[in-house]
Amino acid sequence: MPEPGGRAAIKLEAASPYELRVNLGKDVPETDVRSALATGDMGFLHSFTTGSTVDGPGVRVVAWTTGCMWRCRYCHNPDTWTLSNGMPVSVARAAEELGKYREGLKVMKGGFTLSGGDPLMQHRFAAKLLAAAKKMGIHTTIETNGYFGDRVADEELEKIDLVMLGLKSWDPERHKRLTGMEIEPTLAFARRLAAHRRPIWIRFVLVPGLTDDPDDMAKSADFAAKLGNVERVEVLPFHQMGRYKWERLGREYELRDV
Numbered sequence: 001m002p003e004p005g006g007r008a009a010i011k012l013e014a015a016s017p018y019e020l021r022v023n024l025g026k027d028v029p030e031t032d033v034r035s036a037l038a039t040g041d042m043g044f045l046h047s048f049t050t051g052s053t054v055d056g057p058g059v060r061v062v063a064w065t066t067g068c069m070w071r072c073r074y075c076h077n078p079d080t081w082t083l084s085n086g087m088p089v090s091v092a093r094a095a096e097e098l099g100k101y102r103e104g105l106k107v108m109k110g111g112f113t114l115s116g117g118d119p120l121m122q123h124r125f126a127a128k129l130l131a132a133a134k135k136m137g138i139h140t141t142i143e144t145n146g147y148f149g150d151r152v153a154d155e156e157l158e159k160i161d162l163v164m165l166g167l168k169s170w171d172p173e174r175h176k177r178l179t180g181m182e183i184e185p186t187l188a189f190a191r192r193l194a195a196h197r198r199p200i201w202i203r204f205v206l207v208p209g210l211t212d213d214p215d216d217m218a219k220s221a222d223f224a225a226k227l228g229n230v231e232r233v234e235v236l237p238f239h240q241m242g243r244y245k246w247e248r249l250g251r252e253y254e255l256r257d258v
């Protein structure tokens with residue numbers, strides 16, 4: 001189906017999210033962008049990838065959204081920060097694409113993961129796409145920093161089988177230095193998910209000299225342990241696979257010696 005802006009020819013599937021993609025939605029008129037955000041009928045995607053075994057249980061199809069207000073110093077996908085770097089895709093087309101993998105995902109005990117960027121920057125699109133996946137009987141996961149968790153309605157939470165929540169640091173000052181944003185909305189979302197008994201996997205990126213303070217880590221662990229709905233904690237090693245994106249985007253990559 002042709003997409004707004006005539007972009008049907010652009011390939012949505014990428015070999016990996018490490019493909020640098022910019023300006024795919026730059027020709028979409030501002031009014032269409034506003035309407036897309038308001039209705040969720042269209043979203044902006046960096047890409048679809050298939051066969052992931054690291055973005056939730058089993059084998060996953062992952063849709064990577066664009067748009068993120070955070071500026072994590074170790075972010076490996078800075079091209080996803082800007083909404084207009086993504087390709088405009090209707091919910092119908094995204095669901096159709098996902099539907100092709102429906103049976104295979106069930107066999108491989110996997111599902112669909114919506115990642116980013118931060119998918120809740122486009123929360124209406126996220127809610128519609130996750131609901132469409134759920135309707136097809138596909139396990140749904142969202143990978144988010146949780147900052148806009150309060151945008152997700154209670155009934156929409158029911159369509160999300162798993163939330164992979166990035167917990168970056170405990171100390172508010174350190175968190176702000178690391179991400180540019182406050183930690184409290186993320187913690188509030190975690191507490192709300194616990195109250196609704198929605199499963200969480202916590203993701204924590206271990207960066208030498210930046211997030212490896214033992215006291216800070218102990219406090220994050222204590223918080224996670226007390227929530228009662230955390231099924232798993234993943235400590236991810238820092239890597240520099242996204243460094244070239246920072247350099248190609250003309251951004252200063254401060255962690256080049258880490």
Ligand code: SF4
Nearest residue numbers: 068070071072075117
């Ligand atoms: S929240 Fe995720 S996408 Fe956003 S800057 Fe941080 S690592 Fe990058």
